[in-house]
Amino acid sequence: MSAKILVVEDEPAIADAVGYALSEAGYEVDTVGDGDDAIAAARDTSYDLMILDLLLPGTQGMDVCRTLRSESDLPIVMLTAREAEADRVGVSRSARMTM
């Protein structure tokens, strides 16, 4: 059985491209476009990995990460256009992980 990945990305072109590439690589992929749907999907389905955009409509990526981190061990990979040091520190603190 292939691993299941949840892609959280509000920009359809990027969600489509990431989803396509992962599917081609043999993973099972679900895609959602906002933070609230991401939390609901993660609670509903047992995923092996989440790929999470930082800037989302509604609940922001950082808050999604914080919420899920408090209730599960789901590995989360942040997908973002932000490169600033402050963002990296913010993410690693939120996720309690070393980047």
Add this chain to the structure above:
Amino acid sequence: MTVTSTQGELLRDLLDGSRDGILALDENGVVIYANDAAAKLLERAKLQVIGKPFAVFLPLERRRAFRRALTILDPGASASVGLRNGTDTEDSIAVIRRIEQGSPPRFAVRLAVPADTEHVRAADVEPPSRRAISRELDAFFLRFPRAVVGIDRTLKVVFANPRARNILGRDLIRIGRPFVDGAAEGRLRALAERLATIAAPVPASLVELRDGRRLRVTGVAASGREPAVMLFDDVTEEVRHEEVTRDFLRNAAHQLRTPLTGIATAVQVLQSGAKDDAEDRDRFLSHIERHTARLSRIARGLLVLARAQSGETVRVEFVELEPLLRELTSEARPAEGVTLAVVCEPGISALSDRDLLHEAIAALIDNAVEHTHEGRIDVAVAEAEGRVTVEVRDTGPGILPEHRDRLFEPFYRPSASGHGFGLGLAIAAQAIEAMHGQLAVEGADPGTRFTIRLPSARVIA
């Protein structure tokens, strides 16, 4: 050397009239004569100079050199000793000469006249001119376009010009009182301490006051009895403008990068195999098409903004509003169930630039469409007292007060949601300003109301 009484008086007159400070010392270096200029240069009364060892008027570091000169100088030879710490200059040395023969005095000392003392002496001779200079300096000081405060070594204010009092307030700057007394504005006081008590220079510094204003502070350190001088400017607006520009560039880069990333990933996926499947290929090509259109809209928006900001003369004409609004609302695509209505009597015209007015109203309608998911969007035109108002009101979620001040900044987006890129309202604001109109925003409970005010055609007719 024998001097007759008459010659002695003549010599004394000559010495007293000299601009240079002249002193005579005995074998031990004690002053037995000083002329007026010497007393003045040493900043003492003549009686406080005579009878004192000359060494006491020198800095500690110079006294050893002076005493050595007394012991080693041959008759007729001379040596010079600095009157101040640091580098010696022509106007800050004492030249000591051992007198060749005869009874005391054994040494003659000449103090060079500092260059700026020349002016003081000239002014002494001509008091009216001195007052005139002083008046001019006072006037200049009062009108000087920077805030200036003089601070003595005990941190008391010794002078301040009106601009300084305007910026810091009369409570913080009072002549004779400590500079910014108390715990308030600690950073400013720390700079003052450095200048006035440590007498150290300070680099140009940016200081944020407790009320949020920013001051750029420089200063001249205290020197001898001269107070420190602190100069400052209120650069709050300048700093804010720099921040807005920085945000603009960062946001512009981010907004350009989103479609570029979309295009780049689509191309990458196509090249990695999606191009071989007709359905996948068309889907990713449509992504590229959509993002290219987005880039094009951003570029167009930036050009409109640049035109509105350029200050170039706007092409003002009578623009009839009813057909313009009909055109704009027919292009709008409000969410399902949202009513878009226009109330505008035919014949009302605004004195404006057709293109800029088009862009401004289009931006307000687009903004309302984007944020209104239920209810109504009403566009209403009214004319009164020579002004025409165009109101765009929606029943969307409204704008939080903390976002209102920055709403018209280019690329400012209160949240990441929505598909706009934060240029529309900036364009609207700049376009209306370029036409000398006003754009206001207020809460409409529910929703938001934007109001454009422009001169109406009737004023001109």
